[in-house]
Amino acid sequence: MKNKSTVTIKDVAKRAGVAASTVSRVINNKSLISEETREKIMEAMRELNYFPNSLARNFANGNACAIALAIDANDNTTFSNVFFNKSVFGIETVAQNNGYNILITNGKEEKGGVSSIEKLILERKIDGLILPSVMAKRKLIKKLFELDFPFVILGEPENFKLESSWVDINNIQGGELAVNHLIQKGYKRIAFLSSNPKAIFSQNRLAGYKQALTFAGFDVNEKYIASCEETLPAGYNLLKEVFKTSSLPDAVICSDNITAFGVLRAASEMGISVPRELGVLSFDNYPIAEYTNPPLTVVDVDTYSLGEQAASILIRKIEREKEVNQQTLISTRIISRESTNLKGELL
Amino acid sequence: MKNKSTVTIKDVAKRAGVAASTVSRVINNKSLISEETREKIMEAMRELNYFPNSLARNFANGNACAIALAIDANDNTTFSNVFFNKSVFGIETVAQNNGYNILITNGKEEKGGVSSIEKLILERKIDGLILPSVMAKRKLIKKLFELDFPFVILGEPENFKLESSWVDINNIQGGELAVNHLIQKGYKRIAFLSSNPKAIFSQNRLAGYKQALTFAGFDVNEKYIASCEETLPAGYNLLKEVFKTSSLPDAVICSDNITAFGVLRAASEMGISVPRELGVLSFDNYPIAEYTNPPLTVVDVDTYSLGEQAASILIRKIEREKEVNQQTLISTRIISRESTNLKGELL
């Protein structure tokens, strides 16, 4: 951009016949300014098409007016998809409304053993950080505490769960909703499948499942709970495994979408009719879930709100000096589709 | 962060017994510095754990060292998914290697009728812009030209195609590959379905389809080309429509994933066996394509490279004064899966 026309605050001041500091105060709504002067200055700014140079402002103020959103370059399934996308919009909206820019970074180590995140902090390029839980490793969190740097974790973390602020969807409640929905639809023997049993979200979904079953007076049958640690054959193999039990389940809850797709496929190959012989319900409302055969009933998670929450908690942390940590859970809801429509009701 | 320990370049200078300007020159590898002095300074920086304050640097240099990536908040299907995710990583990597941060923004209007993008530019928060083609509206592009602001469009744009730099995947070549693959697999009557016929990518894919058919000595049968402008029932209805023709196709190319899912579903309902009676091939390698029933053969697009290209062209534009525009196309490749395996070969 050669167009460094660079109309500065001084030009505006001269034009309006006031001091630069007065212009600054108008821009920032600081202290009292007479209506007359304010009008003159606004006029001058308009005439000169003045925009404050944020490089100078940030420098003078000593804050970057920016927050970083870390993204995990290794993980392009779980996080990068639905979960991530919409929460970015939530984060972005809140950030923008509060005058913050959002800056993305992978957490990779750079030359010199400093991670890109740490570098951003030390170079003062950001005022706060939103960190997906998969990236919330011990070492990094400790560093953040040490620097007393504001951050919020997106998703329940494994480490420092109580000492840090985080937001997540309410996976336990989601598990309960799933069970209740299936029971209400008339299913009686409900299985739970997961391709990622160690993940906290899976564990919580499972916990909700067990709780709701118990509460509804059903037994928790361990044979109905299956998981494998590879993503690829998930669902497909899991379903076959569960179907080895003597008393077959009549519905399955899948902790993630990939599992659900595997299940649908296995069911189709095994000649099991969905939803008549098997109800299928999955977490995470991928757009594609609407187009499967049959369309999937899902636990929908409002990741937009998740992002909004994360950003607003972070900004509060940045702006008020010290703030207590908080953990926020966003409720889920069921989107009922054909895959759990046991009785053939009109949807 | 209360820890405003703020060790500045002056502290380093004092410690090393030199002037601040000398330290600055070491940091920036400017002009000649004696090995001895350099060593002393490096030592001092290490001892004091000094990191240059980038707010001050950016201010002094007059550039933000940042590029914006615009994301379209309205479009959460086409762009936000696969296409977007991986290209972000490509952009991020190149940006980081060149010392640029990447900043995301939706292009929404803010108060005062200035779009968030324009605001970033006028406030000097960014040095360049990567703009998805869906957001490359006339008005904005004109503004960018007017400001002489460096930008690169992600995806072939409708407007100012020749006057601007853009990168895209080679959709024509992709269409050709798709046809050739199907022919090679033994299919003879190939249809083309699209849920978004007006989109340039669809048109190009269709053009490649026609070209390859002609080149291979097949007729282009207009009855085999179908499209609708709604996303929802795409594929499903399209397939049924195409199947109304007297001579049925034995393979379909879907210009997008949603269409492909609809096709698979319709085929299953209509009792048409895939791939025996109908080959199905889709563009865009969504992770889910591996788990459909049967797994989908896809035209894979290397969006990571796309991002890399976009970023490096942009950075060249920023750093070298005036640069000619360039249009870059990234080749695609086929990932062959069961859905086009007519002869039951081992995959």
Next chain:
DNA sequence: TTAAGTTATGCAAACGGTTGCATAAAATAC
């Protein structure tokens, strides 16, 4: 040995805002 050229470093102004302090002007109190 001195002049001319080279190399390494320091000095100080500049970048464009913000803000504490000082003060003039206006309003209120007595």
Next chain:
DNA sequence: GTATTTTATGCAACCGTTTGCATAACTTAA
């Protein structure tokens, strides 16, 4: 009418780097 408070504005220092210019120290050429 003067003293006091309030309100509105200006002055100038400062934020931490960068960089043009000046110069000291050292080489090389004669």
